[in-house]
Amino acid sequence: MQLKYKMVALGLLPLLLAVAAVCLVVLEQSQRLGEQQARLLEHSILGSKKTELRNYVEMGVSAIQPLYGSGRDDEDTKAKVLALLASLNFGSDGYFFVYDQHGRNLMHPRQPELVGRDLWQLTDGTGLLVIQALLGSAREGDGFQRYGWQKPSSGQMAEKLAYVTQLQRWGWVLGTGLYLDDVDAALAQVRHDVAAGIRTTLLASAGVALVAVLLVFAGGLTLNVSEHRLADRKLKQLTQRLITSQEEERSRLSRELHDGISQLLVSIKFQFELASRELGAGKSNAGETLREGTQRLAAAIGEIRRISHDLHPSLLDTLGLPAALGQLVEEFRQRSGLDVDYRQTLDDSPAGGDMDVALFRIVQEALTNIERHAAARRVVIDLQRRGRWICLTVHDDGRGFDTGQVERLSGGIGLRNIRERVELFGGRCAIQSGPGGTTLDVVLLRSDLPADEESPT
Structure with missing residues (x-):
């Protein structure tokens, strides 16, 4: 890449980074506002559904009050109460259900196969023990409980919000519920609208950034030619300095090898040749000559170690x-x-x-x-x-x-x-x-x- 293009890139990068930072801030704030809006909508819808469920349960209790409030606890009275609750419906998926304190279903108008079954260990898709949670909410909580249940109209599992209350004299738990798929649909629509708004904002930001990039690029191409030449000249000087440093190091190493190691090795060669001749002639000073040669060899080894240490000290590793x-x-x-x-x-x-x-x-x-x-x-x-x-x-x-x-x-x-x-x-x-x-x-x-x-x- 030529220097002028590098300078243009240097001007573009801060601009692109600034635009990217603005887009990230806008994206984060939009997502945060969208989630806040979704949470507020969910809270509002759930609040209205809780009120609706409480009214339904109060209506059911009022409907059975003449029988339950009569004080009769015979099986015939209980059967009439269950039949009356089974006949009360609201909407396509609204009904009442009744369980005893041991988790046995006593009445379920939409799933009659559950009547009489012990559902104490029944769980939903998240592993929640549904019946135990309902009984616990009726006994200790506020009566509301969310769980997954099969929706009668579609046959599919859906999230459900139930409200339960106790009929303490008989040990029953009476409740009803509303499915929350409409809540999920409303929240999905809100999130879709937020995402569409974010995309529009990002596209507008990208357009502005593109125009700015084109302006900076056009301005960068008109930079002074003398500055370009000055940068090239400095680069050449740096390259020349690196080459000069390499040549100086090579010259120093060559001198040390020639003047130091080479001379020592030649001297050692002559010393060993002299010792060989003295040994052949049977002279007594051959051992002294060998010792001198060995000492010079040790000096050569030390010189090689010094040069190696100068090139890269082994102690560093x-x-x-x-x-x-x-x-x-x-x-x-x-x-x-x-x-x-x-x-x-x-x-x-x-x-x-x-x-x-x-x-x-x-x-x-x-x-x-x-x-x-x-x-x-x-x-x-x-x-x-x-x-x-x-x-x-x-x-x-x-x-x-x-x-x-x-x-x-x-x-x-x-x-x-x-x-x-x-x-x-x-x-x-x-x-x-x-x-x-x-x-x-x-x-x-x-x-x-x-x-x-x-x-x-």
Whole structure:
């Protein structure tokens, strides 16, 4: 993707995100209002149905009051009461039912096959013990109960709201109910209307967003060509700097291999050839020659280990960053003779992978600059964890330098490498230098650590 298109995309993304956020807010608010409207409608309909059911039951009780209130408890009177209740109907699916306290059905005009059956363990589709729930509502609750029951007119299971009351003298429970499929239909219609309104709003928002996107895209294509060229030139400079850094690293490695390892290996070869000739001649100093060759071989192995450590310290993978920095500091102390104070509090922190490598390279680059240019006598390295932040400070008491002048005259590759490594992880880097010394401060965020502290100042 060309730079101008990237810039256009940079202008479009915030706009699209803003439109998407507005649409999400509208969608959420509309859905919330729709659900509130549906709940209010459901509450209103259920309230009217409860009133209607209570009136039906009171009507049924009034109809049987002459028989029930006569005080007669014979079977003939009970049979007349059941027959009277069975004859009372309202609507296509309205009827009365009667159960005794043990869950046995005494009267059911629409499902006569249930009469006389023990329905104590009868459950609906949700696992509710229907008869037990009805008896419990009549005995302890307000008399209302929702459950699933077969609708007589359709033969299908439907949700039903019942109201029951007790005929205590006979131990009966009298009740009736209304099916709630009309409530479900009304709620479905409300939700459908809300969804249609949401779709209309979203389509209108999409139209506005499309017009805005076209305007931004047209404006983005007219960006100044000089800015485009400037961005390309900076990209080329960055590429050249990367190539230069790679070539410098390759040259350094080539010099170390040629001047160090290669010379040692040639010397070891000559030493072993000399020992072979001395052994063939039976000279007594052949053993001493072999020992010298072995010592030079050990030096070559150590040099290879040092080069390997410079390329990628193995301690980073095995013991972690604190141990790897400790070894680096010890080698620097022995090589330079400087007094190095190394402090760290990361021993209990998990390994950080690429971030640990970046911190190691930053310290390595800083120590290299100190050894070459600072003329310092003492170095302080402080590596601390503050919550999710890793704070690194490298200070020396050398002669200091002008950071701006160094970057202008010499390219400041080392300093740029440090800044680019920090920027790669979204951290912060500050370099302060003067006649009294140089201080490098680096702050990196570790997302895998617990956030128990705020960002360091």
